[in-house]
Amino acid sequence: MRERIWNPIETAPVEEIKALQLARLIHNVYHVYENVPHYRRRMDEAGVKPEDIRTLADLAKLPFTYKQDLRDTYPYGLFAVPMKEVVELHASSGTTGKQIVAGYTQRDLDIWGDCAARAIVAAGGSPKSKVHVSYGYGLFTGGMGLHYGAQTLGAVAIPVSSGNTKRQVQILQDFKSDILCCTPSYATYIGETLREMGVKPDEIKLSAGIFGAEPWTEDSRRNIEALLGIKAYDIYGLTEIIGPGVAYECSEQTGMHICEDHFLPEIIDPDTGEVLPEGTPGELVFTCITKEAFPLLRYRTRDIATLSREKCSCGRTLIKMTKPRGRTDDMLIIRGVNVFPSQIETVLFQTSQTSPHYLITVDRVNNTDTLDIQVEMTDDFQFDAVRLVEQKQREIEAALQSTLGLSPKVRLVSPKTIQRSEGKAKRVIDKRQLY
Amino acid sequence: MTIKQLSVFVENKQGRLSEITGILQDTGVDIRALSLADTTDFGILRLIVDKEEAAEAALRGAGFTVSLTPVIAAGIADRPGGLAEAMAVLRDGGISVEYMYAFISRRKEMAYVILRVDDNGRAAELLQKAAFPLLTEAEIAE
Numbered sequence: 029m030r031e032r033i034w035n036p037i038e039t040a041p042v043e044e045i046k047a048l049q050l051a052r053l054i055h056n057v058y059h060v061y062e063n064v065p066h067y068r069r070r071m072d073e074a075g076v077k078p079e080d081i082r083t084l085a086d087l088a089k090l091p092f093t094y095k096q097d098l099r100d101t102y103p104y105g106l107f108a109v110p111m112k113e114v115v116e117l118h119a120s121s122g123t124t125g126k127q128i129v130a131g132y133t134q135r136d137l138d139i140w141g142d143c144a145a146r147a148i149v150a151a152g153g154s155p156k157s158k159v160h161v162s163y164g165y166g167l168f169t170g171g172m173g174l175h176y177g178a179q180t181l182g183a184v185a186i187p188v189s190s191g192n193t194k195r196q197v198q199i200l201q202d203f204k205s206d207i208l209c210c211t212p213s214y215a216t217y218i219g220e221t222l223r224e225m226g227v228k229p230d231e232i233k234l235s236a237g238i239f240g241a242e243p244w245t246e247d248s249r250r251n252i253e254a255l256l257g258i259k260a261y262d263i264y265g266l267t268e269i270i271g272p273g274v275a276y277e278c279s280e281q282t283g284m285h286i287c288e289d290h291f292l293p294e295i296i297d298p299d300t301g302e303v304l305p306e307g308t309p310g311e312l313v314f315t316c317i318t319k320e321a322f323p324l325l326r327y328r329t330r331d332i333a334t335l336s337r338e339k340c341s342c343g344r345t346l347i348k349m350t351k352p353r354g355r356t357d358d359m360l361i362i363r364g365v366n367v368f369p370s371q372i373e374t375v376l377f378q379t380s381q382t383s384p385h386y387l388i389t390v391d392r393v394n395n396t397d398t399l400d401i402q403v404e405m406t407d408d409f410q411f412d413a414v415r416l417v418e419q420k421q422r423e424i425e426a427a428l429q430s431t432l433g434l435s436p437k438v439r440l441v442s443p444k445t446i447q448r449s450e451g452k453a454k455r456v457i458d459k460r461q462l463y
Numbered sequence: 464m465t466i467k468q469l470s471v472f473v474e475n476k477q478g479r480l481s482e483i484t485g486i487l488q489d490t491g492v493d494i495r496a497l498s499l500a501d502t503t504d505f506g507i508l509r510l511i512v513d514k515e516e517a518a519e520a521a522l523r524g525a526g527f528t529v530s531l532t533p534v535i536a537a538g539i540a541d542r543p544g545g546l547a548e549a550m551a552v553l554r555d556g557g558i559s560v561e562y563m564y565a566f567i568s569r570r571k572e573m574a575y576v577i578l579r580v581d582d583n584g585r586a587a588e589l590l591q592k593a594a595f596p597l598l599t600e601a602e603i604a605e
């Protein structure tokens with residue numbers, strides 16, 4: 029049985045999707061060349077004119093856009109329409125540096141709502157659903173994106189926003205919400221709060237959750253599914269492209285379908301910029317082919333992922349991307365070794381009597397990087413002898429050593445002592461003075 | 464025959480110990496014996512109290528991490544060599560002791576030693592056979 033689909037394009041023949049992409053790409057290349065001096069200059073420098081774009085493969089002729097370009101042209105330098113046509117602004121601060129601003133026309137918002145609606149339907153939602161949105165509302169795109177998605181679908185949007193977690197649980201119970209949208213770390217926190225309040229998963233009506241805006245592991249998914257008694261779906265997006273809804277997961281849970289009728293994906297070698305074939309991991313690059321106000325050309329996401337056009341059991345034909353292994357921004361380089369916080373999380377999920385709550389501190393002592401990890405023990409951990417604590421610490425250190433290839437110092441701490449997050453979790457403190 | 468020991472995980476020792484004893488005082492819990500295992504990173508405060516359920520609830524309520532462990536409280540003669548005799552019994556019986564700590568009882572000429580061993584059942588049997596009295600939970604609560 030095929031699952032419900034929101035937009036017929038999701039199951040259209042690939043050739044039809046590609047024809048649509050080409051027409052839209054050509055249109056938008058002219059649009060930015062004519063309306064954004066930055067792109068005109070970059071394309072002129074690269075010796076490429078809009079009329080040189082005749083096939084999808086010609087996309088590779090266009091220059092890349094980097095996050096730095098967005099900062100350099102802050103706030104409105106890359107907008108492609110006059111401000112009177114812009115109806116909404118969002119911004120993303122990122123963890124480092126100046127914030128970037130994205131503008132939307134009404135049509136851009138309609139596209140966003142349509143993409144987010146696809147995600148909600150793929151998670152089993154329908155016009156009858158009540159969608160509880162616990163992403164922060166504000167300049168961050170999480171809240172509004174799923175809100176527009178729910179309304180586009182004709183479902184009920186419940187704009188709870190983040191914070192006041194006990195009240196979240198109360199609202200889940202009283203409003204009988206069907207679908208929860210927030211970051212995976214906040215979903216975990218809500219699930220733990222549910223348990224603490226003595227509310228059983230079957231006392232709430234949730235059937236699914238749509239979680240994104242930060243990297244999370246398969247183990248984390250299973251944990252959230254158990255805590256809340258739901259099926260947990262991944263959603264991908266970034267403010268620069270549109271917000272959540274650039275790609276979304278279906279029932280197969282083996283990757284996210286990209287709304288490639290709006291956002292043209294490529295995978296490139298991050299060092300050479302060369303386009304890589306489907307199935308090869310590399311940096312994800314997006315070109316907006318329908319957006320009016322803020323249509324980025326070949327935007328370097330710094331996310332490492334793989335694209336696949338393998339047939340999906342859900343019936344959708346939109347290309348799929350793997351869950352990004354972590355944004356290159358999140359990657360730590362410690363003693364020359366690349367470390368993603370998600371690798372540490374995976375080890376902790378596999379270690380008994382520890383919880384996946386951890387805090388990484390990186391420092392530099394005598395010109396050597398140090399990696400200290402605080403890990404919460406679970407409530408049932410027997411710690412009456414020093415030996416038991418030290419053994420557990422060594423067990424985790426050994427597991428991390430074999431996964432990461434470098435030896436960290438692990439320190440067990442009491443349950444619930446590491447700060448819980450209502451949005452994107454802060455798991456790394458880097459004290460090195462490298463910049 | 465065992466009694467329950469409460470262990471409290473103490474990460475930041477400064478001020479935490481007085482907080483713990485303060486909570487027990489406010490709860491009306493009497494500490495019968497206590498030992499602190501100390502490392503550079505953390506400490507483990509082990510307690511034998513008269514009302515162990517009330518103590519556990521109060522400490523957990525205050526956000527402390529508490530672990531319960533069955534331990535043996537053996538009575539030994541309060542004289543030189545009293546403890547050595549008990550230890551010899553355990554050693555000869557092949558019991559290994561993880562840690563221990565002693566307290567003097569109000570009873571005349573009697574001291575008690577709290578023992579955390581690898582086999583409670585067998586250790587209790589050996590000690591009783593050698594005529595060392597073991598304290599019960601009821602006696603601790605008295």
Ligand SMILES: [Zn+2]
Binds near residue numbers: 278279344
């Ligand atoms: Zn699918």
